[in-house]
Amino acid sequence: MNDRIVSWHAAPSKPAYIPPAGAVDAHCHVFGPMARFPFSAKAKYLPEDAGPDRLFALRDYLGFSRNVIVQASCHGTDNSATLDAIARSRGNNGVPRARGVAVVDPDITEIDLARLHDGGIRGVRFNFLKRLVDDAPKDKFIEVAHRLPAGWHVVIYFEADILEELRPFIDCIPVPLVVDHMGRPDVRQGPDGADMKAFRRLLDSRPDIWFKATCPDRLDARKEGGAGDPWDDFARSVAPLVADYPDRCLWGTDWPHPNMETEIPDDGHLVDMIPRIAPTADLQQRMLVSNPTALYWAD
Numbered sequence: 298m299n300d301r302i303v304s305w306h307a308a309p310s311k312p313a314y315i316p317p318a319g320a321v322d323a324h325c326h327v328f329g330p331m332a333r334f335p336f337s338a339k340a341k342y343l344p345e346d347a348g349p350d351r352l353f354a355l356r357d358y359l360g361f362s363r364n365v366i367v368q369a370s371c372h373g374t375d376n377s378a379t380l381d382a383i384a385r386s387r388g389n390n391g392v393p394r395a396r397g398v399a400v401v402d403p404d405i406t407e408i409d410l411a412r413l414h415d416g417g418i419r420g421v422r423f424n425f426l427k428r429l430v431d432d433a434p435k436d437k438f439i440e441v442a443h444r445l446p447a448g449w450h451v452v453i454y455f456e457a458d459i460l461e462e463l464r465p466f467i468d469c470i471p472v473p474l475v476v477d478h479m480g481r482p483d484v485r486q487g488p489d490g491a492d493m494k495a496f497r498r499l500l501d502s503r504p505d506i507w508f509k510a511t512c513p514d515r516l517d518a519r520k521e522g523g524a525g526d527p528w529d530d531f532a533r534s535v536a537p538l539v540a541d542y543p544d545r546c547l548w549g550t551d552w553p554h555p556n557m558e559t560e561i562p563d564d565g566h567l568v569d570m571i572p573r574i575a576p577t578a579d580l581q582q583r584m585l586v587s588n589p590t591a592l593y594w595a596d
Contacts, residue, residue, distance in 0.1 A: 324549025
């Protein structure tokens, strides 16, 4: 694996939609820079550098105020790049404008968890995508979840075809859960399709499961059999979910779009999806401001 990948738009369009004050891009990543933060030897992809300066410039360009930076799988369990980005997000008042989600070794100590907390981390991510990780030990994940600092949550990433298999594991998680990209449903099925119905059953099973109404570029991609931008099947399938669970939805760009190098989305177009899935000012305020603030800035 020698060729480094560029998976983001060099000159995204300016979105027509203007987010409300305090809006949070609640799912994004940083890659490197590799010279300071080497990628994991187990990484399944080798991206070009996409560091905090570029991320925060995009934040301002798109009209957002804050970020939640999710540890990218290419960095493994070394969260140094994510912590560095959070530290660099400080505004003129010295207050960080980012929080983060870490990926940790199951044997992490309480001291190291406290260090992550002090660095702005407020959750851990458990990844079940086999193309991205080699091992996902459910028993060890549950043990880690029982040791998280107060106020943290678990982010879980999986594909729709293993949701039922994961239900016993999910039921054992003792803290709030956030599901990345709604568990990757097949949006071509529509809002009443089998995947969305199964995901609604999950949401109805406990009141502390949140979801990210994210990644139309992935879920409605041409390479996945979708129609691509403007991602109409995504909008049609996800808008009812946001309407029915308005206090449990989040939104994010997913910049710099890991592994999307063959179908790179325009970030301006992603932002313009927001009013299509959250058509009222109230829904937009909840999804972009109130909900992420409750999860990541409660303290």
